[in-house]
Amino acid sequence: MTDSRHIGFVGLGAMGHAMATTLLRHQYRVTGYDIREEARKKFETAGGNSASDAKGAARDVAALVLMTVNIDQAEAVLFENGALDSLPKGATVVLMATCAPSRVAALSRRVEATGRTFVDAPVSGGVVGAEAGTLTIMAAASQETFTRARPMLSAMGSGLVHIGTEPGQGAAMKIVNQLLCGVHIAVAAEGLAFAEKQGIDPKVALEILSGSAASSWMLKNRGPRMLQQDPAVSSAVDIFVKDLNLVLDAGRSAKMGLPLAALAHQYFLSASGMGLGAADDSQVIEAYRALAKLTK
Amino acid sequence: MTDSRHIGFVGLGAMGHAMATTLLRHQYRVTGYDIREEARKKFETAGGNSASDAKGAARDVAALVLMTVNIDQAEAVLFENGALDSLPKGATVVLMATCAPSRVAALSRRVEATGRTFVDAPVSGGVVGAEAGTLTIMAAASQETFTRARPMLSAMGSGLVHIGTEPGQGAAMKIVNQLLCGVHIAVAAEGLAFAEKQGIDPKVALEILSGSAASSWMLKNRGPRMLQQDPAVSSAVDIFVKDLNLVLDAGRSAKMGLPLAALAHQYFLSASGMGLGAADDSQVIEAYRALAKLTK
Numbered sequence: 055m056t057d058s059r060h061i062g063f064v065g066l067g068a069m070g071h072a073m074a075t076t077l078l079r080h081q082y083r084v085t086g087y088d089i090r091e092e093a094r095k096k097f098e099t100a101g102g103n104s105a106s107d108a109k110g111a112a113r114d115v116a117a118l119v120l121m122t123v124n125i126d127q128a129e130a131v132l133f134e135n136g137a138l139d140s141l142p143k144g145a146t147v148v149l150m151a152t153c154a155p156s157r158v159a160a161l162s163r164r165v166e167a168t169g170r171t172f173v174d175a176p177v178s179g180g181v182v183g184a185e186a187g188t189l190t191i192m193a194a195a196s197q198e199t200f201t202r203a204r205p206m207l208s209a210m211g212s213g214l215v216h217i218g219t220e221p222g223q224g225a226a227m228k229i230v231n232q233l234l235c236g237v238h239i240a241v242a243a244e245g246l247a248f249a250e251k252q253g254i255d256p257k258v259a260l261e262i263l264s265g266s267a268a269s270s271w272m273l274k275n276r277g278p279r280m281l282q283q284d285p286a287v288s289s290a291v292d293i294f295v296k297d298l299n300l301v302l303d304a305g306r307s308a309k310m311g312l313p314l315a316a317l318a319h320q321y322f323l324s325a326s327g328m329g330l331g332a333a334d335d336s337q338v339i340e341a342y343r344a345l346a347k348l349t350k
Numbered sequence: 351m352t353d354s355r356h357i358g359f360v361g362l363g364a365m366g367h368a369m370a371t372t373l374l375r376h377q378y379r380v381t382g383y384d385i386r387e388e389a390r391k392k393f394e395t396a397g398g399n400s401a402s403d404a405k406g407a408a409r410d411v412a413a414l415v416l417m418t419v420n421i422d423q424a425e426a427v428l429f430e431n432g433a434l435d436s437l438p439k440g441a442t443v444v445l446m447a448t449c450a451p452s453r454v455a456a457l458s459r460r461v462e463a464t465g466r467t468f469v470d471a472p473v474s475g476g477v478v479g480a481e482a483g484t485l486t487i488m489a490a491a492s493q494e495t496f497t498r499a500r501p502m503l504s505a506m507g508s509g510l511v512h513i514g515t516e517p518g519q520g521a522a523m524k525i526v527n528q529l530l531c532g533v534h535i536a537v538a539a540e541g542l543a544f545a546e547k548q549g550i551d552p553k554v555a556l557e558i559l560s561g562s563a564a565s566s567w568m569l570k571n572r573g574p575r576m577l578q579q580d581p582a583v584s585s586a587v588d589i590f591v592k593d594l595n596l597v598l599d600a601g602r603s604a605k606m607g608l609p610l611a612a613l614a615h616q617y618f619l620s621a622s623g624m625g626l627g628a629a630d631d632s633q634v635i636e637a638y639r640a641l642a643k644l645t646k
Binding site for chain 2: 080117155178180183190192203213215217220222226227229230231232233234235238239240242244245246247248249251252253254258259261262263265266268269270271272273275281304305308309310311312313314315317319321346
């Protein structure tokens with residue numbers, strides 16, 4: 055009999071590691087796997103078990119959480135690496151990465167055809183939210199599957215919402231979330247660069263904007279790093295190149311033009327083209343500075 | 351000798367009325383004027399005095415606050431209507447409307463040449479902030495003039511910042527503020543309309559977005575009204591047509607491209623062209639709904 059508190063966790067990057075260790079703190083037994091040995095070691099140091107391959111992380115667990123970079127990696131883990139075969143019948147695959155809604159729906163059908171259940175459960179809130187267990191989780195699954203997964207999901211995210219019964223709806227909601235997040239970062243950059251161009255101290259501008267009707271979560275979070283030289287990387291420019299691309303793909307699927315998202319995407323892409331793809335996403339401001347002939 | 355607590359106030363619209371009555375609450379004596387008789391009557395009912403013309407509002411006051419729709423009206427009040435001649439020498443003109451920075455700088459020079467002082471002091475925070483006295487006020491004036499005006503400004507706005515000593519710098523900061531506000535409203539509309547298009551209940555979407563990293567002050571404030579049929583008008587679509595136009599003008603003056611602001615401007619303009627110019631600015635979402643063939 056499978057222990058309902060034994061969880062497999064594949065993808066121990068910054069987000070995955072924080073989420074998996076939050077599960078440990080809630081007395082879950084977690085077997086983690088990441089392709090990078092250093093990530094597995096880090097998870098062991100934090101008190102987790104690590105498996106030597108994805109199959110091992112899926113063995114004897116009640117749920118297999120996938121926090122991979124994208125859905126291609128999630129599919130590779132499940133099918134090519136054999137994790138799905140290794141996962142007990144009746145157990146649940148919980149996909150928490152940001153993915154295209156149509157592909158999530160297709161993957162869920164493929165998983166459920168093998169006698170496992172599926173929860174589409176992308177998150178918002180970053181590493182800070184993952185560490186604190188305060189993530190927003192947008193879950194889509196049948197009522198029965200959701201009810202079973204709820205305690206584990208609640209441990210990772212105090213902002214858990216059951217958004218619908220069809221996998222893909224969580225992904226669609228996350229896409230809308232990323233649309234706003236991406237545009238909010240880009241417009242914070244546009245505004246702060248414009249303050250600089252007009253000779254306003256950007257630190258004063260940021261303080262005023264953060265306390266006025268112009269404020270956003272992203273302005274307060276990314277704004278300070280926009281004014282730093284080479285800030286620590288919380289989430290990379292290329293993540294938003296990818297996520298806004300998913301937004302635009304979903305727009306094409308739904309046949310809806312998304313002009314602000316498309317424009318913000320071009321700025322993240324330009325920043326990436328300036329060699330800043332691996333830099334903190336706040337550095338999209340460098341694209342604006344380049345056009346306005348500003349230097350830090 | 352002029353009573354330092356006697357203030358003239360021209361422009362008693364929704365914002366002006368709320369700001370002037372906040373001054374009354376702080377034991378200022380306020381003589382108000384508005385071209386509309388109904389606005390003057392309303393101010394009298396709230397405990398203020400009203401003048402029969404702009405000149406009367408400027409007589410024997412220590413400061414003349416201008417909360418007109420734009421700088422053209424402010425100039426008409428001061429010069430054509432004779433308020434500046436009526437204002438005592440040494441008194442202060444306090445311009446609190448949203449105006450082009452270059453024109454504010456020119457106006458301040460013209461006022462100061464006549465022996466009056468000038469404070470450039472635009473605000474953010476809406477009618478709610480004006481009523482509560484919690485406005486953000488971005489003030490630019492010489493240190494001496496600012497120090498003299500500070501108690502009165504603090505009464506209207508707990509978020510008072512002395513941004514610089516050159517009039518025009520407050521207006522420039524307000525322009526950056528409106529850039530973010532306008533884009534935040536437009537992207538909230540883009541996101542909520544996209545949620546609808548994908549079959550997500552927009553009320554659920556709004557709840558999730560408001561609690562996640564996708565949140566903004568404008569999303570929380572305007573989002574609920576985007577989902578209402580004919581909501582009450584807090585600030586009209588045409589105000590953002592005007593304000594984002596000022597943003598783009600300031601961009602041209604400073605020689606800086608502002609692509610997100612320009613695109614958001616086109617959406618407010620489109621909503622205005624759909625006959626929604628006088629509707630609540632949250633109704634910019636109708637432009638997105640039109641393009642996505644969505645109905646409320």
